[in-house]
Amino acid sequence: MAKYYWNEYQKTIADDKYFYERSCIRQTFFPGSETAFLRIVREELGKDIYDEMNQHTCTGIGYHTDIVPLETTMTVVARLFSLMKDAGYTNYVPSCVTSFGVFSEVIEIWNRQPETLAKTREYLYKATGREFDIPLNLVHPSDIIYKFRFDLKEKMKYSLVNRFTGKPLQVVEHIGCHYAKIFPEKGVGKAEFPHVLAGMIEAWGGEVVDYPERRHCCGFGFRHYLLQENRGYSIANTKKKFESMEPYEPDFIVANCPGCTMFMDKWQYTIAEMEHKTYDKDGYGIPVLTYEEMAGLLLGYNPWNLGLQLHQVQSEVLLNKIGIPYDPNEKYKGASGQILPKPERPNNLLV
């Protein structure tokens, strides 16, 4: 019955000709995700997406921790939009959910306060001599994957089905707060039952786990983590989510926010070290994927090229369930062919 509500609200997602803006942190923590997204859009969907070389921060983390003033954020955002203008695009696609929230907020301010927009134009011009246009369409990459989820399904080699039982995989989806909680109408399905990831999971054969703390914060929360004294709040929030989802025995978690993916992945190691507790039956933890990784795996991309070995919780158990082949010997093989050093093994979390 829930599906009806999740599908009720849709938003406009451009069909083609996207200007892509990369995330500050995603390439460190999930190094294959952005490359996979570009490959999916270009090669699988045949769309035009521009990957700008001169891009920079949106100031999101600094903005949300009160380090960067709003006027500066608006000017920096304006510069990013000026790059889009120069490249001849109008559909802006920021990789990071925080960036998506920052852009949505800044555009909303400009729409409500034309004098602020005029000032931002002046600041940008004085500082750089550049001019910008507000994007005609601002969407998150997960929106694009969602929009074309059935087209992608046609090309997929695997589905979200446990090959040993024949049953749909149980998938926890977690939406970044800045995707729809700031402006519900800017998220597919709005804020309470966002459908952007649920739609992918259902289209690709899985089942969404509707657990009590589904909407709860992942634990990042900016100040929860960035101030060292507050990190207890961060891990306490993540622990609350894991305890809530544990009885449903999820096969994996998928998220569309860099912070959520990172914290739900890495805090599993910390909780295992602190309390000797893992939230799966066998002690391996629950894999946490980005939506690009999920799509890439089902499209048959090499798991190690997607960067799954760089996650804290390893994904072999999941790959086995889906039936995705992998070569253990190539897990730590670099792009040059050189075998890279293996990470240390955690004491309690099995890898």
Place this chain on the structure above:
Amino acid sequence: MKRVAIIGAGPAGIEAAAVLANQNMEVLLFEKSLNTLSNLLDKAYLFPDFSLASDRVDKLNKKLLHPNIKLCCDTEIVDIKKDGDEWKVVDSKNTSYLTSAVLLTTGYSVFDAKRKEELGYGIYNGVITSVDLEKMIKYNQIENAMGEPPKRIVFLQCVGSRDEKSGNNYCSKICCVTAVKQAIEVKKLMPDTDVYIFYMDLRMWGQSFEEMYRESQEKYDVSYVRGRISEAASTFDKKIQIKAEDTLVGLPMKMTTDLLVLMVGMEASCGTKALADVLQIKGEYGFAQSLNCHLQDNETTQQGLFIAGSCKRPMGINETLADARSASVVIMDYLNACQENNEL
């Protein structure tokens, strides 16, 4: 004999029809449903005296046996317009009726709780509305999502009332006392069930309401928590987990319950909205607008067009009946004045 059209055979429509018929008026009473009093039919007991709703339904329906009243059920009125000195009332089958006056008693509909997605109505079986609970009480079948007697029931006030997010800033007036009434009814049927009522503030404005509220605590051990529930979710064992803030204690709280009852507010019915629109008397939130709320509360900007009951604003049954009688008097005054003018 003067003829009056009344649109809507709820308590207001029936009461006004009876009063006007007794005063030797011919009444055409239109009802779009198959039955009269559709909002009352599923109610078990009425506040504040716990009288049987079915008894009140029977007594109201008996008033319709008057020979001056012609009841037309399954007849939706789609247009009303002035035709010379008379009103032309047109139904969906394009049949026209000429009358000297029109009384709008098109009433209310309950707020669609599905619009408050965060509360899970229509998603989780353990989340029900006050209308659903009333039916359960009537048929003595109060069950949780597993078909078992609930050990705990939580009521949430102001669902779709006093709520900017849903666009209804007004108070629906009857939900506070309805929750108290239903809580007492639940405790009478299942004394061992824990009952909590989450509220913003309790508006016990009517006669005996405050006494009911006190009795619910002293005699029936109903617990009251001042705070809004922010979200409801299903737990692994099919209970409902709620999150709220107890604003008296100043702390967030989490609780599981077998049933979450959403006290849904009143909105202008579709019929009220549509006809108020056609007649250009649409007020705030789609309710019909009276000429002024103190001295001409049954009159409208259109001569010969009157309004009564919860098509104007949320009302309880007592108030609705009194308002219908008031409208009848105003209509009679109007028709008498018209007759005098004609004779002159």
